[in-house]
Amino acid sequence: MGRGEGDAKFLNTALGGDERIRRQGGVTNGFNRNQVISLGSLAFQPMLIFYRGSAPLRLLSELKGKRLVIGPPGSGDRALALTLLQTNGISSNTADFVDLPDTASAAALAQGTVDAIFLMGDSASPEVMRSLLRNPNIRLYDFIQADGYVRKITYLSKLDLPEGSVDFGQNIPDHDVSLIGPTVELLARPDLHPALSDLLLDAAHEVNGKAGLLRRQNQFPAPLEHDFAISADALRYYTSGKKFFYRYLPFWLASLVGRILVAFVPMVVILVPALRLIPAMYRWRIRMLIYHRYRTLLALEKEVQTKASGSKPEEFITRLDQIEIAVNKMKVPASFADQFYALRGHIGFVRDRIMQAGVAH
Numbered sequence: 001m002g003r004g005e006g007d008a009k010f011l012n013t014a015l016g017g018d019e020r021i022r023r024q025g026g027v028t029n030g031f032n033r034n035q036v037i038s039l040g041s042l043a044f045q046p047m048l049i050f051y052r053g054s055a056p057l058r059l060l061s062e063l064k065g066k067r068l069v070i071g072p073p074g075s076g077d078r079a080l081a082l083t084l085l086q087t088n089g090i091s092s093n094t095a096d097f098v099d100l101p102d103t104a105s106a107a108a109l110a111q112g113t114v115d116a117i118f119l120m121g122d123s124a125s126p127e128v129m130r131s132l133l134r135n136p137n138i139r140l141y142d143f144i145q146a147d148g149y150v151r152k153i154t155y156l157s158k159l160d161l162p163e164g165s166v167d168f169g170q171n172i173p174d175h176d177v178s179l180i181g182p183t184v185e186l187l188a189r190p191d192l193h194p195a196l197s198d199l200l201l202d203a204a205h206e207v208n209g210k211a212g213l214l215r216r217q218n219q220f221p222a223p224l225e226h227d228f229a230i231s232a233d234a235l236r237y238y239t240s241g242k243k244f245f246y247r248y249l250p251f252w253l254a255s256l257v258g259r260i261l262v263a264f265v266p267m268v269v270i271l272v273p274a275l276r277l278i279p280a281m282y283r284w285r286i287r288m289l290i291y292h293r294y295r296t297l298l299a300l301e302k303e304v305q306t307k308a309s310g311s312k313p314e315e316f317i318t319r320l321d322q323i324e325i326a327v328n329k330m331k332v333p334a335s336f337a338d339q340f341y342a343l344r345g346h347i348g349f350v351r352d353r354i355m356q357a358g359v360a361h
Contacts, residue, residue, distance in 0.1 A: 035189070036190075037190050037228060037229060038185045038186065038227075038234070039185075039187070039221070039231060040201065040220075040238065041184065041185050041221060041222050042183070042184045042185070042186055042208045043121075043212075043220055044157060044182075044183055044214050044215060045121045045183065046120070047080055047081070048141075048179070049118055049141035050116065050117050050141070051109075051116035051139055051141060052112060052115055052116070052139075057141055059145070060141070061088040061090065063088075064088075064094050065094065066095055066096070066115035066116055067113070067116075068095050068097055068117070069097075069099075069100050069105040069109070069118065070082065071118055072101070072102075073099065076120060077102075080181075080182065087149075087153075100114070102119065109132070110131075120181070126166075130166060134170070134172065142175075142178055143158075144178065146178040146180050154226075156182055158179075159180065160179070160214075161178075161179055161214065163176050165213055182226070183222075185228065188200070188231070192231070195254065195258065198237055198246055205221060223235060245257050245258060286333065287339075289332075290339050290340065293327050296323055297323055297343075297347060297350055300319055300320060301350050301353060304316055304350070304354055316354050317354065320351060327347065
């Protein structure tokens, strides 16, 4: 079994039976949002409302006083159904809520013991949908107010069930149907290793990236943020794909290289500017040495001009010789040769000034 196939089967199993890593958008069920991150959305989860009637149902408020199956207590089906009904002024006081398992609700609707059932996409198998849609006494509710619902309930999306998409031969449904529903999110702990995040999203792309009844090719997984913040690693994956090493190296080797880089890269970030700074510091030091000799030379020249009449010429010559000896001992790179020889020329210039001022014998 290849790695991609194994990942896909693992994710299929996990998503099918482990609610710890899968969560319907808009339903946190008491989760602490700070302790969970999202790797993105995996699929749309449409809300399907089937009802008995010879005429189309236009508004959900028309279900007032009816017998409704809205999903098992504590389920995402029931939470969303209650939200939709409450926005239409329907509660347990104005309608009869019947608790039935998903498998029994379709049969109850077909037999006429209930008036409408609310099913999420994962509860309504293609076989159940086809059997209900082929029943002349049962209709699928068309959310004609879908745009308004998705603006009011922000974790919902508007979905389109195209005409004939369930059964082209019998043209089921016989018109485009507007649906609404949340997305299914892939959740993880904040300390999930980036490599595992990449592998999960790779598998999710293999499992959920194919075109389906309500999704386009490669539409999922997608960084759609609802209840939980999208992790930084997932956002990086959506932007640029897997990390470079995980694309071309075995997992164990890529992980080892990644850990080495985690320790090495910060050192490089610090050392590179430092190494660039060393030549600049060296040039600054040489320049300061030359400037220091210039300050000493300027001070001597100024003293020669102001105290020539009463000073001994031997003192000026001795001090000038000391300056010249110190300059000759300086070690400067060739790039400072012009400044070095200019300084030596200026020493000779000051010597000439002393001679011209008559302070030298």
